[in-house]
Amino acid sequence: MVSETVSVQYKPDGVALITFSSPPVNALSVNLRRLLALNIANVVADRRAKAIVLCGGNGTFSAGADVSEFPEKLGKSENLITLDTEPFQSLLESSPKPTVACLSGTALGGGLELALACHLRVAVPDVKLGLPELKLGLIPGLGGTQRLPRLIGVEPALDMMIHSRIIDGTEALKCGLVDRLVPVSSHEALLAEASALALEVVADPRKKPPALLTRTDRLGHMDIQEIRAKYLPRAVEIRQRTGQIQFESCVRAVVEGVQCGGGHAGWQLEATLFRQCAASDASHALIHVFLASRKTVTGFKPEPHIHEPQNVAVVGGGLMGSGIAACILLHGGRVVLKEVNDGALAAALSRIEAIVSRSNSSFEDIKKRIEGTTEYDRRLFGQVDLVIEAAVENVQAKQEIFRALAECTGPHCILATNTSTINLDLIGETIATVHQQGRLVGAHFFSPAHVMPLLEIVRAKRTSVRAINVVLALAKRIRKTPIVVGNCAGFAVNRMYFPQTQVAFFLAERLGVHPYVIDRACEELIGLPMGPFRLADLVGLDICESVNRVFSMSYPERVCSGTMLTKMMEMGRKGQKTGAGFYKYSTDRKKRMEDSEALDPILASLAPSGARESLSPPELAQMILFPVANEAMRVLEEHIAEKSSDLDVASVLGYGFPAYRGGLLYWAQNIAGGPGLILERFDGMELAFWGSVPALRTFVRSAASGSERKLAPRASVTPPFGAWQGGRHCLRGGCSDPNWEGRSRIAQRYAS
Template sequence: MTSPVRTERHDDVLVVISDNPPVNALGAAVRQGLKEGVEAGLADDSVKAIVIRCDGRTFHAGADITEFGKPPQGPSLPETLDAMEASAKPIVAAIHGTALGGGLEVALACHYRVAVPSAKLGLPEVNLGLLPGAGGTQRLPRVVGVEKALDMIVFGRPIGAGEAEKIGLVDTLAGEDSLEADAIAFAREKAKADSHPATSRRTDRLPDAAHIGQIFDDFKAKNGRKMRGFDAPAACMRCVRAAAELPYVEGVKVEREEFMKLMQGDQSKAQRHLFFAERQAAKIDDVPKDTPLIPIRKVGIIGAGTMGGGIAMNFLSAGIPVTMLEMKQEALDRGTGVMGKNYEGNVKRGRMSEEKAKAAMDLLSTTLDYADLADCDLVIEAVFESMDVKKDVFGKLDAHVKDGAILASNTSYLNVDEIAQATKRPGYVVGMHFFSPANVMKLLEVVRGAETRPDVLATVMALSKKIGKVAVVAGVCHGFIGNRMLSPRQREANKLIMEGATPWQIDKVHQEFGMPMGPFQMSDLAGLDIGWHRDTNRIESLRDELCAMDRRGQKTGAGFYDYDENRRGTPSDTVEALIRKWAEKEGTPQREISDEEIRERTLYPMVNEGALILEEGMAQRASDIDVVWIYGYGWPRYRGGPMFWADLEGADTILAGLEKHQDKMPDLKISQLLKDKAAKGETFN
C-alpha cells in the first residue's frame, strides 16, 4: 500500500508532505509516514532543516475518529511528536486550511509554525467530550500562556492565523500562494541558529506559582455556568493546571489519565455519536446523491412577524435576496424594524461587521402584492398556525408563483399533505419547520410530503446547509419529530402536578438532567395562551384559569411562576393553591412524588414516542431524532439525544419503567419496536 506521506528535497531542506484526503486525518499510516520522513531528514547530514506540510485543502485537521474504540496501531501520535520535538534540526510546520486537534498538536511539536493568513488553529476535542491527548494541553500553555490556552482548550474555539501570530502560536505569516517557499526560506534561516526551542521545555509563558490559583478561580467563576454538567471542560482545566505547576513529563501523565477517563465515559460516547449523527442526518436514504438541485436565487417569505423575520435573516445573511409579503404596510414596517435591530445587535456583539449587516438588509424587498413573488424560486409561509389560513395562502401562491418553484410551510404541527392539496403542484410542496428564534436556532425539520419530489427534498436539504442549519427529514404526522415527542412529556408533567408534584419540582428534575429549562418554565416562556380559546368566562382547566387571571407566562409577569422585572421566576403560592383546588375538583388525591417517578413518567414516554416514530417510518433513523432534540429542544449534548440516552439506560429499563406506571398512563401505547429491542437486548442506534 502506498504511504500517504512522501518527502521532497529542496537543496538543504527536506519537505515532508501528507496527502490523506479529505482532511489529512492523522491515521496510523500518516503517523508512520511522518515519523519515517522526519527520521530520514535527521539521518541525512546534508539536510539542515525539515518542513512539514499537507497537500489538499487543509493541514492536518485532527485525529482519525474512525480509529476510536479500536485496538491502537503504532506509532502513537504522542510517540511521533516526541520524536519530532527531540530533533536537533529545526522543524517548521507550514499551515493552511485548518490545524485542528491532533493537527495543532503536530504543529506544537514542531519548533516553529508558519501559516497563511486564512488558516485556523484550534483544539476542539472538548466538543467530542475529550481533550487533546498528544501533549496539546501541556505544550499550548507553554507557547501562548495559561489564560489563552484555557480559552482555546476548554471551549474548543479555533482562532485565525492573525490572532495566532499575536499570541505567539504562529511565528510568521506566509503568502496565501507561497506557503511552501516561505516556510522553506524561514526554515533555512532558522537552521543557522545553534539551538531550537523544544516546546515542552519552555517556561517563559507560564505564570508565577503565586498567581496560578487566582487564574483558575477567575476562569471558573466567569465560565462555570457554560461548563455545567460536562465532564471534559473540568478535565481540560486540570490538565492545563498540571502544565502550569508540574514538569512536562508529569503533566503528560495527568493528560493521559484524564484522556482515558473521558474516552471510556458515556459523555464522550454521546458527543462522538452526535458528531456522526449530524453528518448522517444530511443523507436521504432513497434520494441519490447526484440528484440535480433546483437553483434558489430568490426567496419569498409570507409574514413579517417574529418567525417570518427570523427566517428571512437566514437567507439574507447567506447572500440570497428575499421578498417579504404582508397584508398591511404597518406589519411590514414593524417586521423590518425588528430585523434591523437584530442585525444591529449582531454588529454590537461582534458577530458580524457593519458592512455585512447592511449588505444583508439591502437584499430585502417588501410587498403587499402576491404578484411580486412570481419570480421567486422558493416561497416559505410563516403565517398563523391554522389549516384554513395556510390553505388560503398556498392557493394564492399557486396562482402567482412561477412553475417549478418550491412552496414551503413553516408549520410546526399541521398536515403538509393537506396543505399541498390546496395547490396544483403537490410535488413542489414541502415543510420547512424553523425553530424560534429562527435566525439563531440551528435545527430545521424538513417535512417530506407523500408527493414531495426527490429534487425538491434534495434542494431544501442542500439549501439548509448554506443558511447554517442542521436539517433532519421528518414524515407527515402531528408534530413531526420534535413536537410529537414533546407532547407525552407535557401531558405527564400536567398530570403529575395534579397528583402532588409541584411545577418547580418537575422543572428541577429536568434541569438536573441537563435541560436548560423544565416543562413549566418552557410553558411560561412560550406563553400559556398559545392555543387558548380566549374566553375568560369559560374556565374548564387549570390553564384556562391561569390565562383568565392574566397569568399567561413571562410576558405578563406571572404564569406557573411569579416573575420580577428581570423575568426571574419564583415558585407561586397562588399556583400551588390553584393546583390543589383543581386536583380536588377532579377527584385526584395528592401524594408525595419522587424525582425518580418524575423522570420515568416524563422522559421514558418521550423515548417510547421516538420508537413509535421509527416504527411508523416518520424518521429515517434513531440518530436523526437525537439531532432534532439536541439542536431544537436543548437536550444536553453530553447525553447524546433521547434515543442514545435510551441505549445507555437500556430498552429493558425504559420498558419496565413504562409498565410500572401504566396505571397512571392508561392511554400510553407502548411501541412494539421498544418491546422488541428490550426482548433482544438491542439498541436503537
C-alpha cells in the first residue's frame, strides 16, 4: 500500500520544515497534492513559522506527478489542474513568509514545478532537474511553462522543455534555476543551507524575490518573433507528420504567456493546452509505453541478493560484441574480450575505442579494464561472473564455443548467448551436464548494442533462476530495459519481426516493388527509424541469411524463399559493414546513399516479367506491419512473451517503432483502424506463403470483447492510415469500411 504523508516540524529558529513523502520517488498523486495544500495553508497561517522549508522524504524531492493516475484521471475531470493544484502552488508563491525548496535526488516534471512555486531553491550537486513532460505527449501543467522562462530566460527554458533535458545542480546554479548549491550531497547540509537562506530573507525582507509568475527581469530582450521563427515551424512539422501536439503547445504556451504580459494569463493558456495534449492519441500512446516499460518483468521476481556482475567476458568482438563490451565498460565493468586471432582482436578493440570516444569518455581510462585474448585462457575466464557470446550465427560454432566455455569458467559463471534466433536448447546440447546447462541463458542485445535500450533475456528449458537474475542485474547496471521471454527460434522479438523482412523481400522479389520505395513507406508513413532494407544493411546480409535459415527450419510454412539475398552476397554486398548492401556507404560508413545503378540490374534479374505492382505507400506499410502484428499474437498464444504490453515495449526499444504510436500491438489495435480492419486487410493480401491467420483472429476476439483498452472513435490525428480508410485503396478484394462503427461490427462478427 502506498503511504502518502506530509509532516510539519516547527524549529526553535522559526523555520517550519514541511516534509512530504510517497515512497519510493514521492510521486505527486492527487491525494498527496491535497495533503500538501492543506499543510501549506496551515503553516502559512501558523504564527510559530517565520519561514517555510519544503523537502521530500526518501532522499529525493519528487519525480513528478503520479503517471499511473493519468489514464484514469485525465479526461474524467476537466478541471483537474485548476481544481486541486493551483491552490498549493499559489499558497507557496503568495506566502508572506519566505518559502525555500530543498532539492536532492530528482525534481522532475510536477516536482520541479512545485519547487518553482517556492521563492528560492537550494540543491545538492548531483540532483536531477528537468521538465520532461513532452516525452509523455504532455506539457508542464503546473505553471512550468510560465515560471521556468521567467527564472532562466525564454530560450534556455524552451530548450530544456522541448528536449526534455535533465540538468544537475551545478548547471542549475549557473543558469539561475537554483539559488544556492551545497558542496556535498548531504541531506543535513541541504536542510541547514535552506534554513539559513530562509532566515536571511526573514532578517532582510528585501532579499525575498517577487513571485515568479509576475517577474519579468529575467525574460531578457528577446524578440518574440525570433523565438516563434526558431521553434514553431519544427513543432508544427512534428504535429503534421506524427500527430504529436505537445511541442507546438509548449512553444505557444511560453510565447503567448510572455506576450500576454503576465504569468497568470499564460498559466490559463497552459492549462487549456495541457488538457488538449492529455486527450491526444499520441499522449495516450506515450504514457502506455512509459507505464508498460516499468512492468516488463512483473512475472519474474528479481532476487535482491544477486550482485551485478563486475567481470564479464565477451566472446566475439564484431558489430555486436564490440557494442556490448563498450556498453559494459562505459558502465564501470571489466571485460575479457576473446577473438579468433590477433588481427580480429585489434579490429575489435578499435571498434570499442571508437564507441567510447563518441560517448565523450576517455579510452585511456577504460582501456585498463579490458583484457584481450585469443584463447580460452583459464586464468582470465576463471575469474569472470558472466560470459556473453557474440560470435557468428551458426549452431555448430556456438556449440563449440559453449563446450569450451563450460570447461574454462568457474561453476558460478553464467553463460549467455547473444544469438538472435537459435533455439538455446540446441546450443546447450554440447554442455556436458544438466546442472551446467542451467548456466545457459539468452542475453539478446539489439543493434547497435551500446545504444538500443532493450535486453531480451531468454529462458531455456534448463535455465536456472540464478542465471536470469544475473542477467537482470547486468541489465540494471548497464541501464537496459529487460524483458524475460521463453525459448523458440527468434525468441519473442525477432520472431515477431521476422515477417517484416519476409514480406519486404517478397514485395521486392516477386511483386517488383523497389526496396527504396518500401523503406520510404515505412520510414515516412509509420515513422520507423529505418525501413526493412536499411535494417538488413545495418544487421548485415550474411547475418540475415543465417537468420533466414533458422526461421526456414522452424517455421517453414511462413517463410518465403527467394534468391535476392544470395545474389547480393555473391556480389560482395553484405551491408553497411562492407560498404554496400541495398544502399552504398561512404568509406567511414557514416553516409548512406541510394545505389540504383547497382541494385536495379539485380532486381530486374529477379522479376523477369518486369511487371511492377502499383501499391500505394500506405498499402506497402500495412503489408509490412500487419503480418508482424499477426506473429506477435502467435508469440503471446504460445506464452513466449507474457503480455502484449511487453511486445509493445520491445517494438519501441528494440526495433524503434515510434513510441508515439504506443508500440506495435497498441498501434494495430487502437490506431491503425481497429482489429476488424486489420483482419480484413490481412485476408485480402492473399500472400501465398502466408497461410491462415489464427493468431490475428484471437487478437480480434480479445479486442472486440473489450479486454484491451480502445480509444473512442474519432478522427485520428495520426496521418498514415487515413489515406487508405476509404475503399479506393482496397487491395485484391480486401475491402475496408471507412466507417469506424462498421469496423467494430466486423470485430464483433469474429468475436461471436
